[in-house]
Amino acid sequence: MPYSCPACGAESIITRHVGRNVGGVAGGVAGTASGVAGASSGASAGMAIGAVGGPVGIAIGGLAGALLGGLVGGVTGTVAGSKIGEKLDEEVLDDLECAECGHTFRSDDI
Secondary structure, X not given: OOOOOOOOOOOOEEEOOHHHHXXXXXXXXXXXXXXXHOHHHHHXXXXXXXXXXXXXXXXXXXXXXXXXXXXXXXHHHHHHHHHHHHHHHHHXXXXXXXXXXXXXXXXXXX
């Protein structure tokens, strides 16, 4: 459904996604930090798997496990943060902006 600006009546309305973007970044940072903090278990698992290849395999397996822990944590945090931010956009924040006059408003306000 096309929206029109309640201030000037223009129909050139853009969606802002402020909450989703901020939530995604914050969640990604927190998730990565959590993943790196928990990477010791991933490194241990990688070292155990890499033990078949000797000392080099243990080193590479440990590094791969730690990196994978950080990546998984970052992705999970980003997705969760984005979903929370989407809810904030829908329920709390002004989610629409008029491209003509710059007025921000919620879709519920129309």
